[in-house]
Amino acid sequence: MGTAATRQIPSSDLASLRAAVEGPVLTPDDPDHAAECTGHNLLRASRPSVVVGATSADDVAAAVRFAARHRLPVAVRNAGHQMVVPEDGDWLLITLRRMDDVVVDPGRRTVTVGPGARWDDVLPETARHGLAPACGSAPRVGVTGYTLGGGIGPLLSRTHGYAADHVRRMEVVTADGARREVTPESEPGLFWALLGCKGNFGVVTRMEFGVFPVTRFFGGGLWFSGADAAGVLDVWRTWQAGLDERTTTSVAVQQLPDLPQLPPPLRGAFVLHVRVGHLGPAAEGAALAAPLRAAAPVLLDTLAERPYEQVGEIHRDPVRPSHVSETTVGLRELSGGMFPALTAFTGPDSGCPLAAVEIRVLGGALDREPPVPNSVPSRGVPFVTFAFGVAPLPEAGPVRGRLAAYAEAMAPWADERNIMNFLSPDAARARTDMRTLFGAERHDRLAAVKRRYDPENMFRLNHNVRPA
Known part of the structure; x- marks a missing residue:
């Protein structure tokens, strides 16, 4: 074996693992190793001692038994967005993208x-x-x-x-x-x-x-100039408080890249993106959205009746892999002082390097235990804020510093609980207090x-x- 990372694993044992699984078994010596380990977040490069590209549950079981014999910790990547936290020393990664039925x-x-x-x-x-x-x-x-x-x-x-x-x-x-x-x-x-x-x-x-x-919904987004963010956020804060459970909304302050796939009003623009999804007739949804549309001049309006398949049009999240650092904070309230703090932190004169800072409204059925309970820890958290920046590792320091500063700025309104899916790899490395979270x-x-x-x-x- 030519790599120090797998020096403790005999080549005969790796050969036995390869014989036991149908998918690829790769070590850092193999040319396909890096591609197999790469996920959606290019900043989180992982270099496991062994990666198994599982094609079946039998492949997974063989990989786990191999890890147990060699006392290797195991990470799992279900699909490209799945978080993996590398460890120093030998470890095993199981990728599951081939099992997509x-x-x-x-x-x-x-x-x-x-x-x-x-x-x-x-x-x-x-x-x-x-x-x-x-x-x-x-x-x-x-x-x-x-x-x-x-x-x-x-x-x-x-x-x-x-x-x-x-x-x-x-x-x-x-x-x-x-x-x-x-x-x-x-x-x-x-x-x-x-x-x-x-x-x-x-x-x-x-x-x-x-x-x-459900086959159809009313929804999409409204984009406003970032210069109008404070006024629109004030309208949105009052507006969201009166919504019933059929309507979901969020807002995001965004510094958009200058890319040709973006609509012309948004290319390279500093904007506030207000998202709306409504499970009711289109006319009812349009009436609900009227106060938002009147809050300031709208750069782009995509609110419309849509087939459910177009649910991704509400947020229009990025689809390309990129170098992302992120943070998230559960919020117990949206008091008046929080939005001035947000706009001061992200405004046009702030020098903020973050690509987006968003707030999502939770509540409704998210607060209720289901008929069969589960361990979800965030019931009763009314809001969550999530922020991210994009920069390759050599330039990621200022972005991460700004993310830490944002989390600190939101501390007066923070809830100890949080959304599990939004917790970052950095939070895992810092050994987030899971007892407090749960x-x-x-x-x-x-x-x-x-x-x-x-x-x-x-x-x-x-x-x-x-x-x-």
């Missing part, structure tokens, strides 16, 4: 997916049957990782709750290499823990969840499940809950 059962209103499926794989299939999943704002996000972290979206969440609330069955490979069917009846503790605590307990190789008879009772229950299914903490390259 999607099966819709219209009679039962369910979808069953492999762990590599993305929402843009699911949306056309559910649309053919007049159904809609509780997907996120970016259709290219992976279904499984999103759902295991809870899963909030721009349209269905305030009416139907977290995506995790609608999971009915999972197939999971645990740290002992066993393949388990996990339901509320067969493995109640593991079912509860998986849904909300992400990848701490095993590798989910199949997931079945419920979907909804609360003592929920955290202790998670730690007990961890002790039963992963006593050696094999799955620790994440926002880790350690075995009790």
Whole structure:
């Protein structure tokens, strides 16, 4: 073996692993290793000792058993956006993008997916049957990782709750290499823990969840000049407080790149983007949006009635891989002092290097426990703010510094709880206090499940809950 990273793993053992799995088994010596390990965030380069490109649950089980024999920690990448936190020394990465099957059962209103499926794989299939999943704002996000972290979206969440609330069955490979069917009846503790605590307990190789008879919505975005942000935010803050659960909204202060794929009014512009999604008639949605449209001159208005497949048009999240640093803060209130702090931090004279600073309205069904409870820790958090900047590693320092300063600026309005999916890799490296995030009772229950299914903490390259 020519690389120090895999010096402790005999070549004969790697040969046995290659014989046991159908997908590729790569080490840093292999030319395809870097491409297999690369995800959506190009800033988070990972160099595992071994990467297994799984094609089946049997491949996953073989990889986990190999890791157990060699006492390797295991990270999992379900799809391109999935976070992986590297560790010094030997470790193993399992990539699941080849397992991207999607099966819709219209009679039962369910979808069953492999762990590599993305929402843009699911949306056309559910649309053919007049159904809609509780997907996120970016259709290219992976279904499984999103759902295991809870899963909030721009349209269905305030009416139907977290995506995790609608999971009915999972197939999971645990740290002992066993393949388990996990339901509320067969493995109640593991079912509860998986849904909300992400990848701490095993590798989910199949997931079945419920979907909804929704075909159309009213929504899209309004873009205003950043110079008008303070006035529009003041209107939006009052407006959002009167919404019922059928309407979801968020705002983002954005410094947009000068790219030809953007509409001309937005190229290279400093803007405020107001997003709206409404599950009601178009005329009702237009009437609801009237105060926003009147708040200031609108640079671009895309609010319209749309098929559910176009749910990604509400946020228009970036789709290209890039070098991203990010931070997030749960918010307990939007008091009057918060928005002046936000606009001072992001305004045209602030020198702010961040690409976007957004605030999402939560509430509604996101506050209610589902009929089958799960470990999602953020029920009752009314708002969340998320910020990110784009810069390659040599220039990432100022962006990360500004992100830390933004989190500090929001501290007077912060909630100790947060959205699991929005926590950054930097938060994992800093060992975010998971007991505070989940609360003592929920955290202790998670730690007990961890002790039963992963006593050696094999799955620790994440926002880790350690075995009790």
